[in-house]
Amino acid sequence: xxxxxxxxxxxxxxVAIFYLSMYAYxxxxxxxxxxxxxxxxxxxxxxxxxxxxxQTVKVENQNLLYYARLATWVDFLWxxxxxxxxxxVSYAIMQKQRAPFLNNLLRFCFLLAILAGFFDVLENIVLIxxxxxxxxxxxxxxxxxxxxxxWIFVLFILISWLLSLVxxxxxxxxxxxxxx
Amino acid sequence: xxxxxxxxxxxxxxRNSGSEKNELIEKLLANRISIVGLESLRNHITAEDLxxxxxxxxxxxxxxxLKISAVEGAxxxxxxxxxxxxxxxxxxxxxxxxRNPHTPGKENNKVILAEGDSWFNYPIILTDLIDRISMxxxxxxxxxxxxxxxxxxMLTAREYIEELSVLHPDVFLISGGGNDLVGTxxxxxxxxxxxxxxxxxxxxxxxxxxxxxxxxxxLDREKFLHGVKYLSKDFFALLMFFHLQYAYxxxxxxxxxxxxxxxxxTQGYDYPIPSLNTGGIKLINWYxxxxxxxxxxxxxxxxxxxMRGIVHGNQQxxxxxxxxxxxxxxxxxxxxxxxxxxxxxxxxxDSRGTVGEEGWADELHPxxxxxxxxxxxxxxxxxxxxxxxxxxxFVVNSKPKQ
Numbered sequence: 001x002x003x004x005x006x007x008x009x010x011x012x013x014x015v016a017i018f019y020l021s022m023y024a025y026x027x028x029x030x031x032x033x034x035x036x037x038x039x040x041x042x043x044x045x046x047x048x049x050x051x052x053x054x055q056t057v058k059v060e061n062q063n064l065l066y067y068a069r070l071a072t073w074v075d076f077l078w079x080x081x082x083x084x085x086x087x088x089v090s091y092a093i094m095q096k097q098r099a100p101f102l103n104n105l106l107r108f109c110f111l112l113a114i115l116a117g118f119f120d121v122l123e124n125i126v127l128i129x130x131x132x133x134x135x136x137x138x139x140x141x142x143x144x145x146x147x148x149x150x151w152i153f154v155l156f157i158l159i160s161w162l163l164s165l166v167x168x169x170x171x172x173x174x175x176x177x178x179x180x
Numbered sequence: 181x182x183x184x185x186x187x188x189x190x191x192x193x194x195r196n197s198g199s200e201k202n203e204l205i206e207k208l209l210a211n212r213i214s215i216v217g218l219e220s221l222r223n224h225i226t227a228e229d230l231x232x233x234x235x236x237x238x239x240x241x242x243x244x245x246l247k248i249s250a251v252e253g254a255x256x257x258x259x260x261x262x263x264x265x266x267x268x269x270x271x272x273x274x275x276x277x278x279r280n281p282h283t284p285g286k287e288n289n290k291v292i293l294a295e296g297d298s299w300f301n302y303p304i305i306l307t308d309l310i311d312r313i314s315m316x317x318x319x320x321x322x323x324x325x326x327x328x329x330x331x332x333x334m335l336t337a338r339e340y341i342e343e344l345s346v347l348h349p350d351v352f353l354i355s356g357g358g359n360d361l362v363g364t365x366x367x368x369x370x371x372x373x374x375x376x377x378x379x380x381x382x383x384x385x386x387x388x389x390x391x392x393x394x395x396x397x398x399l400d401r402e403k404f405l406h407g408v409k410y411l412s413k414d415f416f417a418l419l420m421f422f423h424l425q426y427a428y429x430x431x432x433x434x435x436x437x438x439x440x441x442x443x444x445x446t447q448g449y450d451y452p453i454p455s456l457n458t459g460g461i462k463l464i465n466w467y468x469x470x471x472x473x474x475x476x477x478x479x480x481x482x483x484x485x486x487m488r489g490i491v492h493g494n495q496q497x498x499x500x501x502x503x504x505x506x507x508x509x510x511x512x513x514x515x516x517x518x519x520x521x522x523x524x525x526x527x528x529x530d531s532r533g534t535v536g537e538e539g540w541a542d543e544l545h546p547x548x549x550x551x552x553x554x555x556x557x558x559x560x561x562x563x564x565x566x567x568x569x570x571x572x573x574f575v576v577n578s579k580p581k582q
Contacts, residue, residue, distance in 0.1 A: 094307065098315050100549035103307055104464060107548065110305070111466045172317075 008084035015078045019071065026067055030059045034067055040123060040147035047130060047140045055134065069131045072124050079124075083117035086157055093164050098171070102164045109157045116153040122146040205229065208420050209236050211413035215384050218420060222427050227335075230425060234332055237417050238366075246336060251328045258303035259326040266314060266323045273320040290562055292321045293347055295340040296355030298545060299447065300325035305467045306541060307548040309355075309447075312555030319562065322347055330363060331356030331425055344439065351443045351562050352433070357422050357507060358449055358544065368484035370415035371499060379408040382416045388509040396570045396578065397508070397532050404505060407498030410490065415503065419510055426514045434522050444526045445561055446515060447554075448508035450535040452543055454481035454496040468541055477542040508532055512573050519572050527572045529557050534576040553577065 026034050039050050054064035087110050094106035123146035130140040204221040207213035213221070221229075235242050251259060280286045294300050294310050301323060302308040314321045324339045334340065334356050344352065361367060372378070379385055393399055430444055456478040459468040471477070485496045508530055515526035531554045539550040546554070557576045560566040569575040 095311055096315055098312070098552070100552050103548055103552065107305065107307075107467065108464050 004084075005088055008081055008088060011077060012081035012085045015074060015081055018074060019078075022067060022071065026059050026064065030057055030064065032057050032059075032064060034064060034071065036068065036071060039068070039127065039143075041144045041151075042142060043144065044140055044142045047142055048136065051130060051134050051140065052136050065131060065134060069128070072127050072131065075120070075124050079117045079120045083113050086113035086116070086154070089161065090157065093161055096168060097164050099167055102160070102167055105160050106164060109160050112153040112157055116150045116157070119146045119150040119153070123150060201229070205233060208233065209413075209417050211378055211381050211416040213384070213420070215387055218384050218423075222424055225424050225428055227428070230335070230421070230428065233417075233421050233424070237414055237421060238369075246333065250333060251326045255303065255328050256326070259301055259328075262301055262303045263323045263325070266310065266321060269314065270320050270322045278320050288563070289318045289320070290350045291347055292319055292351040292353060292562065293340060293343050293349040294321055294323045294325050294353040295334055296325040296353065297329045297331075297359055298327035299355045299358070299449070299551075300353065301327050302545060302551075303327050305471060306545065306551065308545075308551050309555045309558060310353075312552045313353075313558055313562070316559055319559070322349070325355070328359055328363070329356070330360045331422065332360055335425055335429060344433070348439060349442065351445060352439075353445050353447075353558070354426075354429070355447045360422070361418065361503070361507075362480040362484070362544070365479065365484040365487065367481060368487045370412055370418060371410050371485065371488055371490060372412040373410065373489045375409040376412070377409070378411060378413045378416055381413070384420065385416055385506060388506060388513055391513065392505070392509045395512075396573070396575055397505075397530060399505065400501070403498045403501050406495070407500070407502030408506075410495070410499050411502060419506055422507070423510050423514055426511070427517065430514070430518055430526060434518060434525055442525065443562070444515075444518075445529060445558060446511050446526065447529045447531065447558075448511045449504055449544075450531045450533065450546065451497070451501050451504045452481060453537070453540060454485055454493075454500065455540075455543055456482050465541075465547070468547075472542050475542065481543045504532065512571070515572055524572070527561050527568065527574065529554065529561060530569070530573050530575045531557075532575075 023034060026032060034054075039047055042050060051065060051068075054068055057064040059067060090106045090109035090113065094103055094109075097103040097106055123143040126141050126143035126146065130138075130143075134140075201221065201224055204213060204217045207217055208221065231242050234245060238245050274291075277283070278286065278289050279291055280289075292313070294313075298308070300308060300310045310321055310323055310325060313319055322343060324343055334354075340352075340354075343349075361370065389399065389404070426446070433439060433442070433444065458472045458477070459465075462468050481500065482496070485491075485499070490496055490499065508528070512528050512530070515528050518526045534554060535546045535550045539546050541547045545551075554576050557574045561568075561574045566574070569578045
């Protein structure tokens with residue numbers, strides 16, 4: 001199990017490093033930011049604008065759209081790693097959470113992490129379709145219908161962690177004063 | 181389909197032919213042993229006798245019994261993963277000078293060894309009893325518990341013995357017997373759909389119930405009498421066998437004199453509800469249909485009872501009520517025997533009636549909130565910050581009897 005944990009964390013860190021390096025490279029080479037979040041949540045009309053814009057931005061020998069496509073393919077690895085990490089961290093916090101409601105909420109986060117990953121896969125499929133052989137005449141679709149639930153689930157998980165950590169901190173303080 | 185017939189029991193060859201002990205074993209197996217007889221047997225029982233008894237109750241040879249009782253495959257791997265994680269945390273605590281009786285604030289820290297079944301190690305998703313106890317900063321729990329483990333297997337593998345002598349724990353937690361009763365559809369073998377008078381024949385079981393009526397947990401006589409009549413002589417033999425096993429384990433531990441002041445804590449489950457219901461679609465409790473689908477729900481209780489033609493829900497529940505009532509009373513009685521000789525050494529956590537109708541994750545396991553509620557009682561018992569409800573028994577969510 002430790003090996004699986006390590007694999008997930010290693011993958012998570014490696015993909016994060018890859019993204020940071022790629023964004024830094026794009027920034028240095030073109031003075032542009034590859035804002036994938038904007039395309040995830042945009043309606044179809046704006047998706048077209050964004051993709052057309054990316055097509056015109058040159059980054060060395062490629063355009064920004066090439067890097068957007070690359071980032072979306074790598075995102076499948078990212079999905080795998082962050083789903084694993086969200087579950088592992090939720091489990092670790094759950095095993096320290098004495099309040100039954102929060103303990104159960106953290107267990108619910110396992111499901112939300114899987115759903116977030118699932119919606120992210122659907123979102124990527126839409127984006128890859130949109131980016132594939134893109135021309136301004138191509139019909140594109142919005143991935144917002146999958147992106148919003150994904151972000152809501154991730155946010156819910158992070159809030160659950162925060163609530164749990166705050167609850168634990170308050171309780172250990174109470175316990176400390178009780179023992180005094 | 182060709183079903184390979186399991187090997188039958190070795191021909192029983194009494195070790196001391198004609199001896200009183202063998203006669204008592206025969207009586208125990210026939211559920212015709214007196215209280216005095218059981219007491220005498222308990223005082224002279226050996227590991228070999230226990231092995232002979234179980235082979236004859238299960239009608240299988242020892243090798244085969246150990247094979248079916250062993251935890252194998254994915255479950256074994258998951259158990260090991262969970263225990264490794266727990267034990268790593270235990271070692272970390274110990275390395276932080278957890279056990280340091282001369283340092284203020286650490287003098288009441290407890291080193292705990294846990295041996296048991298899935299109530300102590302439910303390997304995935306659920307927060308079980310040991311998970312909750314381990315959350316306490318003043319408790320370091322080393323676990324050799326395995327989901328699906330039989331009491332018989334725990335006693336044969338003797339894994340806890342090695343850890344006892346290494347850790348010298350302040351507290352030894354044990355939970356076992358559930359899988360011996362319901363594992364591999366054994367439940368079908370200890371019920372009698374025709375009904376009978378075996379309870380009336382068991383002087384010892386009647387004594388347990390007589391004592392119980394003067395204690396704290398109310399006996400629903402109607403439910404009990406309805407359920408108990410479907411329990412066969414093999415159930416009563418098995419119950420006495422559990423009693424002998426626990427007495428053997430606890431007795432050896434206390435008599436050895438190596439573990440002075442050790443506190444032994446047992447538990448005896450709650451009344452489960454036989455069910456085939458997979459739980460439907462749930463949101464917050466999303467895991468319920470998942471674990472019910474994959475982990476044996478329906479095969480422990482409901483299916484074996486249906487196999488024997490016990491089809492009415494009420495009848496099924498009353499049978500389980502009688503079984504668990506007797507099991508808990510047996511545990512309390514076993515503990516009391518030792519508390520007379522070694523005062524304050526054995527405690528029982530009684531969770532009868534705690535889980536309720538809606539509190540079960542599957543046929544045998546409470547939902548995490550209920551596990552946590554029961555674990556709180558263990559914590560009180562370990563810390564000794566609450567009086568037992570009566571004698572040496574802590575009844576979950578109760579106040580001590582005045």
